Amino acid sequence: MQAKGAFGEGVVRIGGAAAIPAVLRDHGVDPAELLAEAGLSPGLFDDSDNMIPFVSLGHLIAICVARTGCSHFGLLVGQQGGPASLGLVGFLVQHSPDVETALRTLVRYLHHHDRGAVPTLAINEGSAIFGYAIYQPGVEAAEQIADGAIAVACNIMRRLCGPDWQAGEVLFAHRAPPDIGPFRRFFRSPLRFDAEQYALVFPAEWLTRPLAAADPDLRRLLQKQIDELEARTAGDFPHQVRRVLRTALLTHRAAANEVAALFSMHVRTLNRHLRASGTTFQHISDEVRFEIARQMLDDSTMTLSEIAAALDYADASAFSRAFSRWSGVTPGCWRVERPASPGGER
Template sequence: MDARATPGRLTVQGTVKVRNISAIPALLAEAGVDVAEPLANAGLEKGLFANSEQLLSYRAAGRLIQQCILATGYEDFGLRVGMRQSAAILGLAGYVGTNAPSVRQALETMIGSLKLSDTGGSASLVLERGYAALRWIVVEPDIPAVNQIDDIAIAVIFNILSELCGSQWRAAEVRLTRERPKNTALFVQFFNAPVRFETDVACVIFEEAWLDHEVQGRDPQLHDILSPLLAQALEENGASFKEKVCDILRTQLLNGPLTPDRTAATLGISVRTLSRRLADEDATFSELAQAIRFEIAQRMLRAGKSLSDIAGALGYSDPTAFIRAFKQFAGMTPARWRRSL
């Protein structure tokens, strides 16, 4: 069976605006590489970076990053790209966020508006025991160089937090999904915090108290002017209710059980309303929850995680329960599915 055609898989075709990877040409130039070479090898047009608002599929972006790594020899290419980006790559959402009253409101604005510039990834803020974790996950399966894309996102998240909080802010820990690089010096130097590799989810962890700090250098008038424009853009670009539920489930999955009550509470609606609105889009909560579990399981299997680790992360009682659920959903065992890649 073709792993990309597994029954029941959520259909996600992510795109990203070129501005989100706009640092690539300068980085290649510094390495003595003509940007036209990796673009051509990735099957992309030479003038791609001339229009920063152009949409690029996640698959194409992954292919381009792969070619850039081959051309430069940089195993930390994703990190180098993300290091050069700031909140400005989020466009209008970035400008509204960086002028919000508090860091918490800024992050809520940016996370809630992410799909205006990036539909292939999902960000979420999780609070636990006095710490906040700003998480990132690529939601479309089978993306080339996906861990490098994670590196880009986490570096951008780190820069945004530094921008919002000011020079005194420090990360408590940074977690990356990629394999441990041969040389970790740039990672340690840039993040200036403990860095863990080969984790289930990429995230930046910091003290929760920072969320209540005022955004550094904010312009209240600019925030008031731009906020209505952002609200209008979100209304015109509105995601379906099912998509919103899926985003919530991805956030909740690795931080507790998936239940209708919990999801409905996050949305501020009743369980009955949740069920009715999903039914209006020919979906049920149980179907979406199972599809999200399978989506995350796929990624963890590709990353070489053990069945025990996956079962624990997804809330199954033991590996046997996970194998049984996976086989029911995919029509094959996890081991066979992994071999089919």
């Protein structure tokens, strides 16, 4: 367990997973015993501001799934979360003037809560797509974490728009679980598995809804605290590029000049900053693409052509060549040789 207030790449506040002990007890499992098995401090859940490495959270949840036999463990944890579980960022979200500002605030600042994934918001032909994508490599039970995150996102929308709010469709970037009943009961919306991303899809007009309970004065105070956090973490430029790239790849706007424009700089300046940090744009781009590709191969039944299109390759052959260069094996061999994800099926 990292110290309270610790902040580095690949860590997450425990507040988003605060329901793990309760869900374990509901399944007859002693949380203290399981934390010891996972090599984590028994006091991890005593303070929602405690930080845990993102990889350690994935390992913990994988053990939880194995011990409880519950294939929707992540969903059960996430459906007990909401804006308050996101700490300072969640409070800032709740005091936004309208739904769009609230969601864009979450997209802009969630890295102060979660340094292993990125939220996304896109508007396409009258539909809003509010998503969550893990970019931290080597995470066990990634599909469980993402299921929980989409449940939290749904609770955020219900908090902002009213308890009866429903998505037009809920997307999951993994194959259908053995029992989709818990997903149907919680989301109360059409579900689509084997999608390109994890996301809530809903009419974009919801974004204009004002938040009557928002307090402008409190928001200014919260914004000041966020700005101070931003100033302390401004030097981690490669991490910021990884976050932006994960979103840019999903929207097919991941060229170096397009990413540079998002930082209001020329591509030469972007490259210079990355070289000063000991990396390159191409290296980070390959890392992010490789991680997305592994997740899609491991957790979904998407074809190689579909994955190639999602990652903006010309065709499946181009994707296969790149994947073989990264991993030493073809995508097909990778998919055959990998074991089933915790709680999933092959």
